[in-house]
Amino acid sequence: MWLMLVYVGITIVLDFLDYLIGVAVESYSEPASLPVFLTMYFLSLWAGWVIAVKLTEPKKAERALAKG
DSSP: HHHHHHHHHHHHHHHHHHHHHHHHHHOOOHHHHHHHHHHHHHHHHHHHHHHHHHHOOOHHHHHHHHHH
């Protein structure tokens, strides 16, 4: 459950950054803003998962105790 909460939090932050970058690109080239936003959006979903897994993985000491 903790992993999913961290993932949702990270993706909310990354999606807001995607939006800001999309708006900035739109001021230079309106047709380019949608492809840039969508690319950033899907990359942020993937990156958010990778970051969330890294942040919530068990510590090495906990693994050693679990092995016995």
